Amino acid sequence: MTRQKPIQILGVIGDPIHHSLSPAMQNRALHTKHLSAAYIPFHVQEKQLPDFLKWALSQKMTGFNVTIPHKETIIPFLDRLTPMAKKIGAVNTVIRRGSRWIGHNTDADGYRLSLIEEKKAPPPGAHIVVFGAGGATRAILHALADLKVGHIWIINRTVEKAQKLAKEFLRQNPKVKYTALPWEKEAWEFPPETIQMVINTTSLGLKGKDKKIWKAFPWKKLPPKAIVSDLVYRPQWTPLLMIAKHAGFRTHSGLGMLLHQGALAFEVWFRQKAPLKAMKRALIESLK
Numbered sequence: 559m560t561r562q563k564p565i566q567i568l569g570v571i572g573d574p575i576h577h578s579l580s581p582a583m584q585n586r587a588l589h590t591k592h593l594s595a596a597y598i599p600f601h602v603q604e605k606q607l608p609d610f611l612k613w614a615l616s617q618k619m620t621g622f623n624v625t626i627p628h629k630e631t632i633i634p635f636l637d638r639l640t641p642m643a644k645k646i647g648a649v650n651t652v653i654r655r656g657s658r659w660i661g662h663n664t665d666a667d668g669y670r671l672s673l674i675e676e677k678k679a680p681p682p683g684a685h686i687v688v689f690g691a692g693g694a695t696r697a698i699l700h701a702l703a704d705l706k707v708g709h710i711w712i713i714n715r716t717v718e719k720a721q722k723l724a725k726e727f728l729r730q731n732p733k734v735k736y737t738a739l740p741w742e743k744e745a746w747e748f749p750p751e752t753i754q755m756v757i758n759t760t761s762l763g764l765k766g767k768d769k770k771i772w773k774a775f776p777w778k779k780l781p782p783k784a785i786v787s788d789l790v791y792r793p794q795w796t797p798l799l800m801i802a803k804h805a806g807f808r809t810h811s812g813l814g815m816l817l818h819q820g821a822l823a824f825e826v827w828f829r830q831k832a833p834l835k836a837m838k839r840a841l842i843e844s845l846k
């Protein structure tokens with residue numbers, strides 16, 4: 559009698575979790591690759607993290623994704639971090655090795671790969687404006703440093719957070735210039751005619767409103783080849799991307815980062831190429 563391989567369990571933990579598109583995307587990948595595995599959404603509150611890990615170990619879970627708000631709070635419960643996760647200070651992918659949990663971060667590489675795949679990566683030395691200074695911003699700043707951009711202006715409502723990020727990233731990447739700016743447009747002292755990319759890493763746009771800040775942006779002074787990127791992927795056409803499109807700029811949606819960070823997570827768990835096309839189709843279908 560041949561012994562059947564056990565079904566592998568994977569999943570995503572977050573609070574809330576019902577909105578996550580990862581189960582649709584990852585289950586499509588498992589199906590396409592004929593893997594006997596299931597990817598389950600788990601609603602886990604912060605105080606339940608240790609219990610979840612205990613349970614996951616007892617079930618011999620292969621691994622899981624981590625989303626808001628646990629990307630940083632999961633770290634003390636893990637046994638080891640990859641250098642990238644350590645550098646970013648956040649974990650979005652966990653894999654079990656025996657009884658140990660290893661934390662990875664595929665967000666920065668996911669963002670970079672999505673720009674490259676869509677031929678929208680800024681050239682070395684580029685001037686970039688980034689809105690936001692939260693957890694998601696850190697992965698984007700890492701991706702931009704890897705792309706060897708020249709100068710990043712970080713605009714944030716709480717300017718102290720932008721200053722802290724600018725200082726920290728300058729220490730790690732002395733060849734890149736970082737300037738922190740407050741939210742008020744009167745203080746936006748970047749030269750707009752040199753800006754090659756504008757990126758929103760804040761949660762503005764999740765609800766499809768909040769157009770005021772984007773209307774204040776000096777679009778008319780931007781070079782026509784500038785690219786506008788939004789990490790928000792629902793709605794796919796966020797207020798920022800709508801305004802940018804109408805102004806004639808190329809846009810980059812957050813869906814690409816979601817896809818590529820998921821594909822890289824799949825590759826961490828299964829050590830084989832992820833079925834990108836099938837995963838992308840699943841994402842587009844679940845957004846309809």
Ligand code: ATR
Nearest residue numbers: 690691692693694695714715716719759760761762
């Ligand atoms: P995430 O991990 O998703 O990045 P976060 O760390 O809470 O979440 O960061 C959210 C980002 O969106 C921050 O830059 C936040 O600005 P503050 O640092 O000033 O809080 C920004 N943000 C959220 N709501 C906002 C709003 N209504 N106006 C401007 N910025 C907002």
